[in-house]
Amino acid sequence: MIGNFMENLPFILSGCVIGIIIFQTAVTAPAVFTVLSGPDASLFLRKIFPLFFLLIAFLSAVNAMIVIYSDQAELIPMPIASMILALLAYVLIPMTNRSRDNGDESRFKLLHRISVSLTLVILGCNIAFAIL
Numbered sequence: 001m002i003g004n005f006m007e008n009l010p011f012i013l014s015g016c017v018i019g020i021i022i023f024q025t026a027v028t029a030p031a032v033f034t035v036l037s038g039p040d041a042s043l044f045l046r047k048i049f050p051l052f053f054l055l056i057a058f059l060s061a062v063n064a065m066i067v068i069y070s071d072q073a074e075l076i077p078m079p080i081a082s083m084i085l086a087l088l089a090y091v092l093i094p095m096t097n098r099s100r101d102n103g104d105e106s107r108f109k110l111l112h113r114i115s116v117s118l119t120l121v122i123l124g125c126n127i128a129f130a131i132l
Contacts, residue, residue, distance in 0.1 A: 013063040057086035078129040
């Protein structure tokens, strides 16, 4: 029983990352703009997105450790990539916020596009992991 659970835990964690990303992009972010005013929405998003990327990085790191511990070497690249990309997206947040605050819309749009792209790659990594 425990052996089966540990064997399936990496896929469960990957599924959690998939669910978090889908929920954040399909439910939380759109709801914020319909409920909160511009400044309040900005404050909320500046609080939630760092937590979003740190949670993904944490779950991916735990996933990588479990995969390593359970001797499933062929699966290691995906949670490692997911963790690194989430940390990279986390590091981009202050630069993105600063660009918005300074009115540098072209830089903001570029950094935001990079963050969205990283999120999509993380989603893809975890979908690929879950179906392998």
